[in-house]
Amino acid sequence: MNEARIAVVGAGQIGRRHIEEISKNPGATISAIVDPMQGAAALARRVGRPLYDTLEACITADRPDGVVLATPNRLHVPQGLACIAAGIPVLIEKPLAHDLDEGERLVAAAEKVGARVLVGHHRLYSPLLRRTVEAVRAGILGRIVGVIGSAVFYKPDAYFDGPNTWRREPGAGPLLINMIHEIGNLRAMVGEIAAVQAVASNAVRGFPIEDTVAVTLRFVDGALGTFLLSDTAASARSWEQTSRENDAYPTYPDEDAYTILGTEGSLAVPSLRLKRYAKLESRSWFEPFACDTLPVERADPLAEQITHFVAVIRGEATPLVSARDGLQNLRVVDAIMRAARAGGTVEVPAG
Ligand SMILES: NC(=O)c1ccc[n+]([C@@H]2O[C@H](COP(=O)([O-])OP(=O)(O)OC[C@H]3O[C@@H](n4cnc5c(N)ncnc54)[C@H](O)[C@@H]3O)[C@@H](O)[C@H]2O)c1
Incomplete structure (x- = not known):
């Protein structure tokens, strides 16, 4: 052909x-x-x-x-x-x-x-994300209680200068540029998002757009999540700096972007480090976890x-990822923006 x-x-x-x-x-x-x-x-x-x-x-x-x-x-x-x-x-x-x-x-x-x-x-083409989705669906973490996520990194100052000033304007902040990826991840790993709360700040860069946002999430099946986004934090706790899927970024195998928390175990992503209770009947914070790393074959998404x-x-x-699916990611980001402006909880319209 x-x-x-x-x-x-x-x-x-x-x-x-x-x-x-x-x-x-x-x-x-x-x-x-x-x-x-x-x-x-x-x-x-x-x-x-x-x-x-x-x-x-x-x-x-x-x-x-x-x-x-x-x-x-x-x-x-x-x-x-x-x-x-x-x-x-x-x-x-x-x-x-x-x-x-x-x-x-x-x-x-x-x-x-x-x-x-x-x-x-x-x-969505990442083998790391696919392996995570598979593990969650197979129930190896038990019932999903919550997720802790972050995309905190320092974008070079030149990223916002010269011909790139479009990135300072409303419609091009890290919520729409970066958080939208994370919403895709979160929906795939944990499920549809029903409601959000958020606080946003532009205190460090001082542009008309946000540079740092703290988000609380409620998923349709009752799980909760927290997420911190910042493009001005000298940190490596982001997918880009931990997944080893893009050679442009140095990587830090000791860090993760997410921890998915279940009633039987938790999974750090993208390292895929798994902690599970060996004896479920006596699970307790006094009992040691059996620790493992899920195997995965890597590919460039x-x-x-x-x-x-x-x-x-x-x-x-x-x-x-259809246009409608992309729209649902946009609906969640839009809800985060509205929550950050008005305070309170904003429900996300279903897809
Ligand atoms: N999937 C990802 O991981 C990823 C990563 C970076 C950017 N993006 C997305 O890709 C888009 C571009 O981001 P970028 O960082 O590459 O931006 P960029 O500013 O580096 O590149 C945009 C290019 O578009 C060109 N352009 C402007 N007006 C045009 C027109 N009318 N017709 C044709 N070309 C035109 C500019 O000259 C520039 O070369 C954004 O929507 C961003 O969210 C996605």
């Missing part, structure tokens, strides 16, 4: 990773790059593919089999709608949209015509996501 010809729109930080993964994938090839910034020309020359200033020009002249949208959040919906209107399958980077109304608009348009839309929550997108383009698979 011919390689799927994929155009990458937005050749920035994550767009370049997609270009690399598509180029390596035996089922895919780059058809074109779309980016109005000067720096993209050298990249297009190196890849040996045409460069367009706009998605529309690319669709008209190149007619790719699929499009990856790796542009700033506010462009996801207009560019996603352009792909849907042209009948081209699209992988939209997370978040699906920069606000909930826009996300609803995109889902309605996609579902109306049965468009193939995949949302870039690539951690971003590469796996491209393989899946190729299958979606070919009509051989339905999107693992």
Whole structure:
């Protein structure tokens, strides 16, 4: 079968990773790059593919089999709608949209015509996450009581400067850029989220967006969770710095991003260190745990996501993370934002 010809729109930080993964994938090839910034020309020359200033020009002249949208959040919906209107399958980077109304608009348009839309929550392809979900579903932790999670790290100051000032603006804060990944993780590991409470601060960076947020979660089946998010904390307690799934980050095997707590045991993720009572009948905090590490075969989730997108383009698979699923992650983040503004508990609308 011919390689799927994929155009990458937005050749920035994550767009370049997609270009690399598509180029390596035996089922895919780059058809074109779309980016109005000067720096993209050298990249297009190196890849040996045409460069367009706009998605529309690319669709008209190149007619790719699929499009990856790796542009700033506010462009996801207009560019996603352009792909849907042209009948081209699209992988939209997370978040699906920069606000909930826009996300609803995109889902309605996609579902109306049965468009193939995949949302870039690539951690869902992580063998570490899959192994965790398997372990929880198999009941090895007993009934799930709660989860403690964190995404606390220090983003370089240049990340917010020069051409990157879009990252200081509402719609591009760490809740929409980073927490949205964690919501995908939490929903997969523990289940649907029913309600949230939150406190947000911008005291350190002083931008119009949050830099640190503390969140309390209630899951549909009654489990509770706490989560601390910060892009200005000199810490390694994040998925990126502990999962060893992205070479761009140094890693710290002594740290974890999550601990999932059950009535029979607890699992640290992504190290997959398991503590379980050997004798359940006498379980107690006075009894020692049997400690183990769950085995897992590693793979690069971003590469796996491209393989899946190729299958979606070919009509051989339905999107693992659909537009509606991406919207549910957005609903939870939106509820966190509202809770942080107004205080109190905010219920999350069901999907
Ligand atoms: N899945 C992940 O782990 C992950 C990681 C980083 C970023 N992201 C997401 O990817 C998106 C991009 O983030 P980034 O960090 O790569 O940003 P970035 O600023 O590094 O890159 C964005 C690129 O889009 C280009 N661009 C701007 N307007 C455009 C237009 N109209 N048409 C085509 N290109 C245009 C810019 O020139 C820039 O090169 C964001 O939505 C972000 O949330 C996802």
